[in-house]
Amino acid sequence: KQEVTQIPAALSVPEGENLVLNCSFTDSAIYNLQWFRQDPGKGLTSLLLIQSSQREQTSGRLNASLDKSSGRSTLYIAASQPGDSATYLCAVTDSSYKLIFGSGTRLLVRP
Amino acid sequence: GAGVSQSPSNKVTEKGKDVELRCDPISGHTALYWYRQSLGQGLEFLIYFQGNSAPDKSGLPSDRFSAERTGGSVSTLTIQRTQQEDSAVYLCASRGGTADTDTQYFGPGTRLTVL
Numbered sequence: 001k002q003e004v005t006q007i008p009a010a011l012s013v014p015e016g017e018n019l020v021l022n023c024s025f026t027d028s029a030i031y032n033l034q035w036f037r038q039d040p041g042k043g044l045t046s047l048l049l050i051q052s053s054q055r056e057q058t059s060g061r062l063n064a065s066l067d068k069s070s071g072r073s074t075l076y077i078a079a080s081q082p083g084d085s086a087t088y089l090c091a092v093t094d095s096s097y098k099l100i101f102g103s104g105t106r107l108l109v110r111p
Numbered sequence: 112g113a114g115v116s117q118s119p120s121n122k123v124t125e126k127g128k129d130v131e132l133r134c135d136p137i138s139g140h141t142a143l144y145w146y147r148q149s150l151g152q153g154l155e156f157l158i159y160f161q162g163n164s165a166p167d168k169s170g171l172p173s174d175r176f177s178a179e180r181t182g183g184s185v186s187t188l189t190i191q192r193t194q195q196e197d198s199a200v201y202l203c204a205s206r207g208g209t210a211d212t213d214t215q216y217f218g219p220g221t222r223l224t225v226l
Binding site: 032034036042043044045046049051089091096097098099100101102103104 | 115142144146153154155156159166167170202204206213214215216217218219220
């Protein structure tokens with residue numbers, strides 16, 4: 001059974017810092033991996049999707065990497081801003097594309 | 112519409128009552144998913160539709176839960192004889208546009224509270 005773990009569970013950093021969020025999964029037979037952002041009381045916003053054949057994806061200040069063989073992904077956020085404060089969720093999919101989520105990392109960026 | 116919509120946004124019900132939650136996916140998206148987010152369990156998959164059929168219902172927690180999708184569009188999740196442990200945020204997602212077939216786009220969710 002696929003299990004997804006995210007470390008750390010919570011993170012507080014001063015504005016401007018670069019930071020890394022970690023995600024690991026137990027079964028490397030994934031179809032793709034998505035990183036989402038969730039603001040309090042809101043739904044999920046897709047940030048980046050990495051296909052199983054890819055190594056990384058970039059969008060603005062965000063960069064996500066994938067090492068499928070070791071079951072790991074990282075989300076790198078450059079020059080963090082208070083508006084980046086949210087919960088970040090990692091999820092992997094199987095061939096039916098159903099998402100299996102980690103428990104998330106709660107990020108607070110202090111002004 | 113431009114995004115996935117869900118209704119109602121909030122639902123408070125009494126234990127034992129039936130509830131219906133609605134999801135309107137992004138127009139043209141063939142796949143539709145229901146997930147549940149509760150404090151103790153995190154985000155968990157409930158059911159997946161491809162068109163009007165549901166090839167994967169493995170996440171439905173009990174036979175009190177059912178879902179249907181009609182016309183390849185709107186989906187309804189029904190919970191019969193609600194229990195307090197059904198209290199959660201129910202999220203719907205759709206996938207399958209022509210430009211980006213893999214990304215799942217989520218609605219804002221329905222917060223269900225069972226008293």
